[in-house]
Amino acid sequence: MFDESYVKESAESAHIYINEEKLGEYTERLNERMKRIEKVLDIEPKTNKTTINPSDRSTVLREDVKETGLTHEEAMKNAPDEYEGAFRVPKII
Amino acid sequence: MSETIKSVKEYISKEGAKQAFKRAENVIKTKPECENAIITYSNPDFSKVTNESGKLYGIPIVISDNISTKDIETTCASNILKGYIPPYKGDAEQKLEAEGAVILGKGNINEFLIPNAPSFIGDVKNPYDDKYTAGPAGGCAVSVLAGSVPVSVASDAYGAVRLSASYTGITGFRPTYGAISRYGLIYNSGSTDQVSILANKVSDCATVANVLGGHDKRDTMSLLDPLDFEKGVSKARKKIYDSDLLEGIKIGIPENFIEGADFEIVKNFEKAIKIFESLGAVCETCWFEAAEFSNEIHEIITAGEASAMLAKYDGTRFGQRIDSDNWHEMVAKTRTLFGKSVQDEIIFGTNLLRSKQIQKYYMKALKLRTDLVEEINSLFKTYDFLISPTTIKIPAVSKDLENWFLTDKSITSINLAGLPAISVPFKKYNGIPTGIQIAGNLKKDSDVLKTAYIFEKKSKGEN
Numbered sequence: 318m319f320d321e322s323y324v325k326e327s328a329e330s331a332h333i334y335i336n337e338e339k340l341g342e343y344t345e346r347l348n349e350r351m352k353r354i355e356k357v358l359d360i361e362p363k364t365n366k367t368t369i370n371p372s373d374r375s376t377v378l379r380e381d382v383k384e385t386g387l388t389h390e391e392a393m394k395n396a397p398d399e400y401e402g403a404f405r406v407p408k409i410i
Numbered sequence: 411m412s413e414t415i416k417s418v419k420e421y422i423s424k425e426g427a428k429q430a431f432k433r434a435e436n437v438i439k440t441k442p443e444c445e446n447a448i449i450t451y452s453n454p455d456f457s458k459v460t461n462e463s464g465k466l467y468g469i470p471i472v473i474s475d476n477i478s479t480k481d482i483e484t485t486c487a488s489n490i491l492k493g494y495i496p497p498y499k500g501d502a503e504q505k506l507e508a509e510g511a512v513i514l515g516k517g518n519i520n521e522f523l524i525p526n527a528p529s530f531i532g533d534v535k536n537p538y539d540d541k542y543t544a545g546p547a548g549g550c551a552v553s554v555l556a557g558s559v560p561v562s563v564a565s566d567a568y569g570a571v572r573l574s575a576s577y578t579g580i581t582g583f584r585p586t587y588g589a590i591s592r593y594g595l596i597y598n599s600g601s602t603d604q605v606s607i608l609a610n611k612v613s614d615c616a617t618v619a620n621v622l623g624g625h626d627k628r629d630t631m632s633l634l635d636p637l638d639f640e641k642g643v644s645k646a647r648k649k650i651y652d653s654d655l656l657e658g659i660k661i662g663i664p665e666n667f668i669e670g671a672d673f674e675i676v677k678n679f680e681k682a683i684k685i686f687e688s689l690g691a692v693c694e695t696c697w698f699e700a701a702e703f704s705n706e707i708h709e710i711i712t713a714g715e716a717s718a719m720l721a722k723y724d725g726t727r728f729g730q731r732i733d734s735d736n737w738h739e740m741v742a743k744t745r746t747l748f749g750k751s752v753q754d755e756i757i758f759g760t761n762l763l764r765s766k767q768i769q770k771y772y773m774k775a776l777k778l779r780t781d782l783v784e785e786i787n788s789l790f791k792t793y794d795f796l797i798s799p800t801t802i803k804i805p806a807v808s809k810d811l812e813n814w815f816l817t818d819k820s821i822t823s824i825n826l827a828g829l830p831a832i833s834v835p836f837k838k839y840n841g842i843p844t845g846i847q848i849a850g851n852l853k854k855d856s857d858v859l860k861t862a863y864i865f866e867k868k869s870k871g872e873n
Binding site: 350 | 493495496498587588600601627630631633634703706707709710721724731733737739742743745746748753754756757758759760761764770773774775777778779780781783784815826828852
């Protein structure tokens, strides 16, 4: 069972703001889910081999060939804001 | 063998693509059961719909809101992506339009398809009983059911396509992982998600799968050799292609796929088994040991992947922003634009990937996944197909969706192993349609489709 401080830490790692008043609810829900998966703790895998995805592809590299992408106009078309041909984004810091 | 598409095409040739589109739009805008089915309507330029010889000329199609469509808002049914208008076409849109199809709009889904996460515009009610949802890809399913479009394209993370098809009495086909490009798909569980198809008929699924299939270098998981969904006959099963029988076909019924199913669902399934047997197939029960923990490993892996894939929605790289005094606070507040269930999924997944937990849960789940894949491979040495009810329970009650979770081993096992599977409508339970799932081995998609086609024909009138 996780306590509220552990859940707060996880939420901070996940960059999700949790209102202190709601921390108890989040903790309860997380503990319920942990209970649902606890069955795996009792099973020993037969192998040490991991399966990251079900693909049988042995390489994911394509040939390094120059291709035409979006034109500048296409790339900018749906941008909420632009300045001198570049994306204008809100100030970050 | 495409049936509905053929009849719609005949209608279009008389009326024209624009009229057909208006009719489709009118259906979805006026039928009460289609409320919330579409998040964004497209505004197609019919002067560009010119490929009259295309396989899908003039056919209106709905695409789920987690697949990118050029100049049509694509939100994944989430507030965080509100206002995002892709400047490019995803592979699905490209291929559909190249064959003359017209995108009607973006089908409503659960937020990022997460099973218990309601769409930010509200969920799609089940047309058979509006107390229940129409499933995680409900907007796409209901558009087909209402007769607005003959086909929808959506993705099958968490079994969204097959579940929604089952709940609404239509057909949902998930191809082999990598058989259809995921370029443009905004996925959050990359190792289980796959672009899939919802349609009235099995044959329509096959036709559209052939349009969408093929290698795409823009998707690193794309199969190198294209599959032929309509004609690819494997020699061992040639008989089923020469006749409408299943003689010589051996079907496995994993007992643990049915565990916990409601009595009526089991009763319906037993009737389906009788149909398979009457077609000449040999059906026998089997035990799929690894499926005993498939729900748990699916939950661990998908949550771990979701927490990583959804990290980019931080107000800086992707998505909307809630301004604040400093960067950390801005990111944390921006991410509250995710719905409650998605936030839970991210926190749960982040917790599983933390150094204190990762070996205990996530890495172990990846090893158990190997066991599952190996066991399912050995099952397919004995059986041609595995069948089961698509789902063992009725859909989520709309107002209680946030407490719903996936409990179908038949769904989670197939997604973890990346196998082709189809849900074919068969009977009802408490007034809600139910489906039969037919799953095959990797790349045996055409065998799955042909078998489903034979079953669909024989079971006509049983729904």
